Amino acid sequence: MELETEALLQEARESIEAARTYRRELQQRLKGLQLARQQIKDSAALTRDVLEQHFNDLKGTLQKLLDERLVSLLQEVDTIELESIKPLDECQKLIEHGVSTADELLREGETAIHSIPGEENKKLCSFTKKALHIQLDSLPEVPSLVDVPCLSAQLDDSLLTIVKCNIFNHGTVASRPPVQIEELFEKPGGILVKWCKVDEDFVPQDYRLQYRKSAAGHFEDVYVGRETEFTVLHIDPHVDYQFRVCARGEGRQEWSPWSVIQIGRSTLVPHEWSPGFEGYSLSSRRNIALRNDSEVGGVLYSKAPTYYCGQTLTFRIETVGQPDKKDSMGVCVEQQNGCESLQRDKAVCVSTNGAVFVNGKEMTNQLPAVTSGTAVTFDMEAVNLGPSNNNEGGNFKLRVTISSNNREVVFDWVLDQCCGSLYFGCSFSYPGWKVLVF
Template identity: 85%
Template sequence: MELEVEALLQEARESIEAARSYSRELQQRLRGLHQARKQIKESAALTRDVLEQHFSDLKGTLQKLLDERLVSLLQEVDAIEQESIKPLDECQKLIEHGVNTADELLREGESAVQGGVEEQNEKLSNFTKKALHIQLDSLPEVPSLVEVPCLSAQLDDTLLTTVRNQIFNHGTVASRPPVQIEELVEKPGGITVRWCKVDDDFIPKDYRLQYCKSNANHFEDVYVGSEMEFIVLHIDPNVDYQFRVCARGDGREEWSPWSVPQIGCSTLVPHEWTPGLGGYSLSSRRNIALRNDSNSCGVLYSRAPTYFCGQTLTFRIETVGQPDKRDSLGVCVEQQNGYNSLQRDKAVCISTNGAVFVNGKEMTNQLPTVTSGSTVTFDMEVVNLGLSNNEGGNCKLRVTIGSNNREVVFDWVLDQSCGSLYFGCSFFYPGWKVLVF
C-alpha cells in the first residue's frame, strides 16, 4: 500500500513539475507575443509619424517652390515689359516734341499770313526759313504691332498630370524591411554579422551596417558595400551590441528601412599582442603591431594562447616594409624566446614571400606574396586525438592557411594535445603593420 501511495506521490510530483514547466513555457510564449505586438504597434506609430512629417515637409517645400517660380516668372514679365516700353517711350517723346514744334510753326505761319503788309514780308521770310530748317517731310518710324512684344505665359498642362502620377506613386509601406540580419557569430574581439535579402522584388546595390552598445542607442556606420557579411572589430567582450542593416536599391539614392535590430555579444577573449617587446609598437587595444625602426628583433607573441581549433585566425597587413625570407606570421604551441622567426619546431607560419613552414621545414606549396591589404587566415581542426599528455599521446591538426584567394592544406602532428595555441609574427625591417582578429 505504501509503495502504491509513494508511486502516486511521485507521479503527482512529476505532473506538478510538468505543469510548472508547461506554465513557464506558455508564459515565455506570451512574452514573445507581447514583444511581437509591441513591435507592430510601435513600428506602425513610427511609420505614421514619418509619413505625416514627410508629406508635411513636402507640401511646405512644394508651396515654397511654386511661390518662388511664380515670383521668378512675374519678374521676367516686368523685365520684358520695361525693356520693351523704353524705346516706345523714347519714340513718344520724339513725336510729342515734333507735334509741339509743328504746332508752334503752325501758329507762326498763320500769324505771318494774317499780318499787315509792312511786317508780312519779314514774317513770311522768317517763317519760310524756319519751316525749311525743321524738315516737315521727315517723320519718325513707329513700329507696327507685330514688331513689338506681345507677352504671354506658356504653361504646360501636362505638369499637373505628371505631378499627380508622381504623387500617387510616391512612397510605399512595407510590412517588413527588405533585408534582415541572419546570423551573428562571435569572434575574439569581434562579431561577424551576416544578413540576407527577404524581399524577392527588391534588387539591392549596396548595404549599410550600423552598430551600437545596447545601452547607448546611438548607432554609427561600420560598413557600406556590396558584401552580405562583415566582421565588426573592437568589440568589448561580454558586452551586448545592437546591429541593424539596410539596403539601397539599384538605381536609387535613398536607403531602405532598417532591419529589426539584433543583439550580439562576444564571450571570447580578444586577441592581443604581448606588450613591452622592443622593436614593436602596439595600438591601444593591442591588436595592431607595428615593426618600428628599433634594431632589436625577435618574435612578437600573443599575450595568451587565445587561438582555439575551430576558429579562424586572421592577420590583416595594414602597411608593408622591406620583405625578408625570415619574416613570419603564424601559430605555435608555446612561446620560445631566443628565436627571431616562427620558422622553427612546434610552429606553422607563412613568410611575407608566400613560403609556408611547418616545424621549421619549408613546404613545396607556396602562397602569393603578402602585400598591403592582404589577409592571411589560419583554420585548424582536430583530425584525431591520441592519448592524454600523461600517457604520451599525440594530436593531429588539419591546418588550412589562406592568402589572397589561395590556400594550402596539410596535417600538423604534435606530440601533445593542445587546447589552445599562441600566435606570433616577426619582421626584420620596419614599416610592417599587422592587425590580428
C-alpha cells in the first residue's frame, strides 16, 4: 500500500512539474505574442507618420511649384502686352498729332474764308500753301486686328490626368520589408550577419547593413554592396548589438524599409596578437599587426590559443610589403620562440606567394599569391580521435581547408596528440605588411 501511495505521489509530482513547465512555456508564448502585436502597432504608427509627413511635403512642394509657374506665365503675359502696346502707342501719338494739325488748319481755313475783304487773297494763299505742305492725302497705317497680338493661355488638361494617375500610383504599403536578417553567428571579436530577400518580386541591386551598440545609440553603416553576408568586427564580447539591413531595388535610388532589428552578441574571446614583440606594432584592439622593422624578425604569435576547431580563422592583408619565401600566416600547436617562420613542425601555414606548408613541408597544391585586400581563411574539423590505425603514427587528425581568392586546398593534418585549441601566427621578412586577424 505504501509503495502504491509513493508511486502515486511521484506521478503527481511529475505531473505538477510538467504543468509548471507547460505554464512557463505558454507564458513565454504570450510574451512572444505581445511582442508581435507591439511590432505591428509600432510599425503601423510609424508608417502613418511617414506617409503623412511625405504627402504634406509633397503638397507644399507642389503648391510652391504651381505658384512659381503661375508667376512665370503672368510675367510672360505682362511682357507680351507691353511689347505689343508700344508700337500702337507710337501710332496713336502720330494720329493725335495729325488730328491736332488738322484742327488748326481747319481754323485757319475758316478764318481765311471769312476774312475782311481786301485781305482774303493773302490769307487764302497762305492757307493753301500750308495745306499743301501738310500733305492732307497722307494717312498713317493702322494695323488690322488680325495683325496685332491676341493673348491667350494654352493649358493642357491632360496634365491633370497624368498627375492624377501618378498620385494614385505613388507610394506603396508593405506588410514586410523586402529583406530580413537570416542568421547571426558569433565570431572571436566579431559577428557574422547573414540576410536574405523575402519578397520574390523584389530585385535587389545593393544591400546596406547597419549596427549599433545600444538602443540609445545611432545606427552606423558597416557594409554596402551586393553580398548577402558580412562579418562585423570590433565587437566587444558579452555585449548586445542591434543589426538591421535594407536594400535598393534595381534601377532605383531610394532604399527599402529596414528589416526587423535583430540582436546579437559574441561570447568568444577576441583574437589578439601578442604585444611587445619587436619588429611589429599593433592596433589598439591588438587584432591588426604591422611589420615595421626588418632588423629583427621571428614569428609573431597570438596572445593565447584562441582558435578552436569548427571556427573560421581569417587573415586579411591590409597592406603589402616586399614578399619573401619565408613569409607565413597560419596556426600551430605551440609557440616556439626563435623560429623565423611557421614553416616548421606542428604548424600549417601559407606563404605570401601562395605556397602551403604542413609541418614544414611544402605541398604540391598552392594558392594564389596574396595582394592588398586578400583574405586567407583556415577551417578545421577533427576527423578522428584516439589511436590511429594508419602508418603515419599519429593519433589525432584534423581536416584542414585553406581558402584564398576563390581557391582552396584541403588536406589532413596529423598530430601526435589531441589539441583542443591552437595558436595563430605570422612572420614577414620585410616591413610594410599589415594583417588583420578575425
